Amino acid sequence: MKLPAAKPASPATRALQVVPPSGPTVWLTSFTATAMTFLCVFALALSLASGRLADRWSEALARTATIRLSAPPEQVQIQTDAILSLLATTPGIASFRAIDDAETRALLEPWFGPGLPVEALPIPRLFEVVEAESGYDSEGLRQRLAAEAPGALLDDHTRWRRPMAEAAGRIRLLGVLSIALIGAAMAAMITLAANAALATNAEVIRVLRLVGAKDSYIARAFVRRFTLRAFAGATVGTLAGLVGVAALPAADAAGGFLTGLGFSGPGWLWPLVLPPLAAIVAFLATRRAAFAKLKELT
Amino acid sequence: MIAFENVAYSYGGGDLLSDVSLRLAPGSFHFLTGPSGSGKSTFLKLAYAELQPTSGQVTLFDRDVKSLSRDDVARTRRRIGIVHQDCKFLDHLSLAANMALPFTVSDRESSPQDMNELLGWVGLSHLSHALPPQLSGGERQRAALARAVIVDPDVILADEPTGNVDWEMSLRILTLLVELNRMGKTILIATHDLNLIRQAKAQLQARVLRISKRRIQLAGADL
Numbered sequence: 447m448k449l450p451a452a453k454p455a456s457p458a459t460r461a462l463q464v465v466p467p468s469g470p471t472v473w474l475t476s477f478t479a480t481a482m483t484f485l486c487v488f489a490l491a492l493s494l495a496s497g498r499l500a501d502r503w504s505e506a507l508a509r510t511a512t513i514r515l516s517a518p519p520e521q522v523q524i525q526t527d528a529i530l531s532l533l534a535t536t537p538g539i540a541s542f543r544a545i546d547d548a549e550t551r552a553l554l555e556p557w558f559g560p561g562l563p564v565e566a567l568p569i570p571r572l573f574e575v576v577e578a579e580s581g582y583d584s585e586g587l588r589q590r591l592a593a594e595a596p597g598a599l600l601d602d603h604t605r606w607r608r609p610m611a612e613a614a615g616r617i618r619l620l621g622v623l624s625i626a627l628i629g630a631a632m633a634a635m636i637t638l639a640a641n642a643a644l645a646t647n648a649e650v651i652r653v654l655r656l657v658g659a660k661d662s663y664i665a666r667a668f669v670r671r672f673t674l675r676a677f678a679g680a681t682v683g684t685l686a687g688l689v690g691v692a693a694l695p696a697a698d699a700a701g702g703f704l705t706g707l708g709f710s711g712p713g714w715l716w717p718l719v720l721p722p723l724a725a726i727v728a729f730l731a732t733r734r735a736a737f738a739k740l741k742e743l744t
Numbered sequence: 745m746i747a748f749e750n751v752a753y754s755y756g757g758g759d760l761l762s763d764v765s766l767r768l769a770p771g772s773f774h775f776l777t778g779p780s781g782s783g784k785s786t787f788l789k790l791a792y793a794e795l796q797p798t799s800g801q802v803t804l805f806d807r808d809v810k811s812l813s814r815d816d817v818a819r820t821r822r823r824i825g826i827v828h829q830d831c832k833f834l835d836h837l838s839l840a841a842n843m844a845l846p847f848t849v850s851d852r853e854s855s856p857q858d859m860n861e862l863l864g865w866v867g868l869s870h871l872s873h874a875l876p877p878q879l880s881g882g883e884r885q886r887a888a889l890a891r892a893v894i895v896d897p898d899v900i901l902a903d904e905p906t907g908n909v910d911w912e913m914s915l916r917i918l919t920l921l922v923e924l925n926r927m928g929k930t931i932l933i934a935t936h937d938l939n940l941i942r943q944a945k946a947q948l949q950a951r952v953l954r955i956s957k958r959r960i961q962l963a964g965a966d967l
Contacts, residue, residue: 653834657821657849
């Protein structure tokens with residue numbers, strides 16, 4: 447009798463074979479990865495869309511300012527001329543204009559309805575100022591306005607812009623936190639599933655240790671299987687999430703706050719990082735669980 | 745090869761083995777006998793580093809087991825073939841795949857030709873694709889023996905290898921073990937089957953050790 451000689455083999459494939467191909471944890475890992483990644487796609491979409499929306503608002507407000515003139519009727523035209531003359535000589539202003547009655551009526555129409563008698567109401571006169579690239583000295587302008595047109599008030603939108611920027615930052619942070627929490631929940635679930643799988647296969651592990659298997663070999667078998675399951679589940683979850691986001695109602699003017707919710711342009715590529723990320727989470731979680739459990743079992 | 749020096753092992757507050765000193769020389773053939781519960785299996789587990797001695801020193805291939813890491817234990821077991829009475833297999837793998845496990849776990853592959861020869865040696869060629877639950881007790885024992893020797897180990901430790909089989913199959917397994925010893929393998933068989941020991945002594949020079957009162961003694965001529 448001659449004892450068999452050794453030949454090299456594909457370690458990954460062979461390691462996979464030693465673990466029974468199915469078990470109660472199969473569906474748990476795949477389902478967890480699918481569900482968590484599905485949620486992750488929406489968290490990502492919400493985060494990106496909210497950030498984009500806030501950026502857009504902030505950007506729109508950042509480059510404009512409004513001057514409001516409230517003066518006695520006989521002073522309105524005098525102070526209007528003073529304001530226009532002052533703006534014409536202020537450096538850093540790209541353009542400016544006085545908003546006429548028709549436009550003022552249009553601005554107020556959503557609140558008061560059509561046919562508003564603007565002339566009969568004490569509505570302040572508005573001026574739109576567009577900032578040049580170099581910017582203007584808002585404090586200086588404020589002081590000159592106070593001197594030459596005492597009824598004028600400059601609103602450079604700072605009080606709007608700051609909360610917008612803060613809101614954008616917080617929404618992004620919430621999105622990142624949500625994704626991190628979802629990742630942590632997935633890691634916890636996969637760790638539980640891996641522990642259950644290892645406990646279920648305690649006898650298999652004992653046999654493997656008996657014939658000379660190292661912990662790293664046994665762990666590799668489980669880790670590879672869980673990583674592949676998580677990757678497959680996450681791919682399904684990502685695709686389902688993308689279909690869900692794509693199926694959201696199209697953005698239009700009536701969309702209000704929801705305008706632009708979803709992904710835009712290259713943003714559609716972001717969810718594609720989720721399956722590899724889920725696989726990495728599964729890999730790390732299973733590996734940690736496997737080594738701990740192996741020491742406990744044998 | 746395997747040496748015990750003043751080894752004691754306690755479990756649950758009671759001594760199972762105490763003051764055991766023994767050296768298994770290369771190419772030797774030993775039987776370890778004693779009544780059930782006397783500590784035969786414990787002795788074997790100490791010999792393949794499944795257990796660590798409470799006191800004393802167990803040396804495997806010139807290394808103290810207490811100094812072995814888990815990876816070292818795994819590597820050491822590749823030099824020791826282990827056969828149990830209730831031999832365990834991976835039920836989802838074929839007999840041939842189970843026999844090849846010691847190769848598989850060291851990321852190697854056995855040649856099909858040599859595998860066939862080994863299957864033929866233990867008389868299981870016709871069952872190479874069978875799953876372990878389909879095997880009889882004797883077939884499982886022979887498969888376990890084949891799995892134990894597939895990586896050409898230096899030592900074979902067998903715990904009641906004939907415990908679940910009839911006399912005819914016991915003789916067949918003994919013949920295989922004797923043949924391995926003639927190939928230069930060191931053999932230690934734990935058994936309470938005195939007939940088997942007598943049968944072996946008729947074929948070769950085997951030392952018989954007896955566990956009595958937690959100690960190991962050389963058995964007398966009554967065997």
